[in-house]
Amino acid sequence: MLKNYIKIAWRNILRHKAYSLINISGLTVGIAACLLIFVILQFETSYNKFNANYKNIYHIISEQKRDGNIDYNPGVSVPALEGFRLDMPQVKFAAVNSSYGSQFTILNNGESVSASDKKFIEPLGVMFTEPQFFDIFTTKWLSGDKNVLAQPNMVVLSKATADKYFGDWKQANGKSIKIDNAITLRVAGVIEDMPSNTDIPLKVLVSYITWKNAGELYGYTNEWGSLSSNHQIFALLPANMSKDAFQKQIDIFTKKATENKTNSTRIHIVQPLGELHFDTRIGNTLGDHLTSKATLKTLGFIAILIILMASINFINLSTAQSVGRSKEVGIRKVLGSTRSQLIAQVLGETMLVILFSILLALALAKIALPHLKNIASVPDDIALLSVGTVLFLVTTFVVVVLLSGIYPALVVSGFKPVLALKNKITAASIGGIPLRRALVVAQFAIAQLLIIGTIVAVNQMNFVNEADLGFNKEAVMILPGYTDSISLSKMESFKANLLQNPNIKSVSFASDAPSSDNNSGSNFYFNNSMKDPDFNTFLKFGDNDYFKTFGLKLVAGKGFAKSDTVNQFVVNETFIHKLGIKRAEDAIGKTMKLGSAKTFSPIVGVVKDFKTNSLRDEVKPIAISSRKALLSQTAVKIETKGLSNTAKAVQSLWEKTYPEYAYNGYFLDETIAQFYKQENQLALVYKLFAFIAVFISCLGLYGLVSYMAVQRTKEVGVRKVLGASVLNIVLLFSKEFMILIGISFLLAIPIAWYMMNQWLQNFVYRIPLTAGVFILAMATSIIIAWLTVGYKATKAALVNPVKSLRSE
Amino acid sequence: MLSLQHISKYYQVGGNKNYVINDISLNVDEGEFVSIMGPSGSGKSTLLNIIGMLDEPTNGYHYFVDQPVHQLKEKQRSALYKQYIGFVFQAYHLIDELTVAENIETPLIYQDVKGSERKAMVADMLDRFQIVGKKDLFPAQLSGGQQQLVGIARALIAKPKLILADEPTGNLNSKQGEEIMELFRKLNKEDGVTIIQVTHSEKNAEYGSRIINLLDGKIESIKNL
């Protein structure tokens, strides 16, 4: 019997090629899209779960309150570590201090670095690590063991890192490498590589004691007042201890320890390892990204919408098509088929089509997989097939079969044999026309939702990408460097050499660019007052060419003069407004000093506000001054003509000047684009899925219209004979769909408005949600619907009436 | 075998009840060969459909092998159907998506006959109706008469105890028609199969043991041969 069904199903698919093509391509695209979203969701939600003690591991974060502001910091002050250990002996604690962008030099001859030594810059995964870390996180040691991290100047490498540095990790042991050309380390162990779904990437582990011994070089301080996001603490609870009990003990300790030791109230919050990857309060993890649960939910929501749309096509087309099958059903009933056998048969056909679509979807997803990294933060080598995805496909299969197969099966199997045989079954008599209309409305509502989402997201990202940042980010290269005395001594000659190149317009040494993710700040005193204002100022340092190089505009006064130490300030408009000064000129000549400084220095200029961070954040009060020892970056403004040639010249000059360091330059506009990586990805997701949604609903619409055209051939013929024009006929066909689109639009507006308004709240600087956006979405879908319906309708209307009537 | 008591069927047309079958009572015993005749539109097909449980009367009682059909659920009716009835349609009603052989095979599938057995029975039927050469063709590739033959073969293959045939020879030439009638007679005489046929041809009607004449939904006359 099964064979018979499959045979019929296959012949049906072939016989109704157009419908099958529409059904299969809609489903294939829908399922492939959902599968890829599932791969993303599965990857993001699997973060950190591979750890054996996953459920009992906690990360401790700090919450600071000052002047009514709450700041969260993923780090914990150094003295807390020993305190935790003393107070809670039953809990295992371990600290790491991360270092971003450190350079490792593979030493070939003794301690000294030569230009020919191989150098590697590690953006992530460099940690000063305690041996206790491995009591909490288990890993496989390929050589050495955790105890080597108890000694100073020891380093443990991951297998991939060791392979990269030494060709083969087996060669690594006992070799010497130098970190940031400052401390020589001995390789004492190699560990298995971390999977990519970790928030604690371990690539180069230097013993924690090395960090302590290095003191200021890596920012070690045993002060409560200092809180760095680099210094993080993890804990492993005994199995019988609850999160609440742990939090209580931490609270008791924190209260006792921090009283009168910091100028803000601070508490420590225990964060289960499972929440680390999604905690947007803390800004970032030790890994490369955090993911907000909201983004994942949006993705999941879109996936469900897409599957629904594809299923709706199926239901619509199958029920419409079932009319044509009424005779077969009638005969089968007469030949002895029971209703359940007919249901089985129709379901079987559905299953076959869906199975076919799933296989095609798998192939399509496989092709699209390498591009997945453009819409999500997934590794290049992410796998498509896993237990999870197979389960997902099986579930999808069952759900789609139930969603799209049951209703048509019930309709078809319910035909009365006599009516069916007499061809008395019409689209109207099987009912379901209201249902089909509702489904088309649902489909178009979904498509419009995604179109509106796309318009808003794309507009906002255009706004962000083209926003006036208050400075010029184009054609500025940033060369990160070092502030050791040798490097500092070469600065002037390096600058002079750069400026010899006619394509280089200006060069400035700086702590960081005007827009950066640097948030260093300080309290300060204004105009000789001994009491500090109730806000901190944020700080940037640069040389006297800083304003020229970045194209910053001064609204009053001038830039500061060349100096190696802080003796003049330029502040921004927000700074003076916060102090209650209205006119920029009034600020000139006033004095200020930073928290720890001894003397007051004059404010010589006020710079027009520029965006200090991303457009998600408010402009901060900024004071800019000059202090040579902090100017680790070189900013080079170049002509846009021959950009890449100039960039090459800059690189070779840098390499000649600083042979002991690896070159690490980049263009400023690229890093600024990085601020919005997740938003740009989401905008792309919307674009992509809106396109898919429109595609699927057009397929559905096309299918329905072509079906209608067949059903109404005779009506069209008669109308034409009676004098209707082609336009009349096309209007007749499109009228209904236009009404349905109108209804779907009314449904889509409030949902879309709510969704996109929420999303825009992420940005302090954002576009308004105007009626224009919604009208544009409506117009888009109407035009698309017209094109889809119009073609078929016109074709139907152009048929010679004599022909269609004669065949009746 | 079956008994109809005061069966009526009407369609509501406007405010009027338009009777297609008007208070017909009829008994058919096992082993009978009944021919139904009457002008076009007199209700022959409707009556046959009611007997075959494809259509439901508006009024009356209907017993089939002592079961009250008017009280049965669809599932039970369909079970009865499978067990007893073979139908030959006026309009052939073959499944367009199936080949000749597959069309003939279909009733066996619903009666859970094993695959190998089915093949043998289908081959036998194809042989008997001399359509072996057409077995892989689809209905659309056959002439009307050939389709009719396939329809008859399909009705006979499951060895039904009751054959309902609606103008089985309408599209056959007289020689073919005669052969079918001979086949029916043989089934009726030798195997005791009950046959009810609708026909316009006096000659064919006379193969039966009883001829019922319908007019406007009523039995006008019965002639026993």
Ligand SMILES: Nc1ncnc2c1ncn2[C@@H]1O[C@H](COP(=O)(O)OP(=O)(O)OP(=O)(O)O)[C@@H](O)[C@H]1O
């Ligand atoms: N759905 C319906 N609504 C109204 N009248 C109907 C309907 N179906 C059938 N009829 C009427 O029932 C009557 C009997 O039809 P039936 O098919 O039984 O006739 P018949 O005797 O088999 O005719 P023929 O010899 O042409 O096959 C016809 O007059 C027809 O108009």
Ligand SMILES: [Mg+2]
């Ligand atoms: Mg008839």
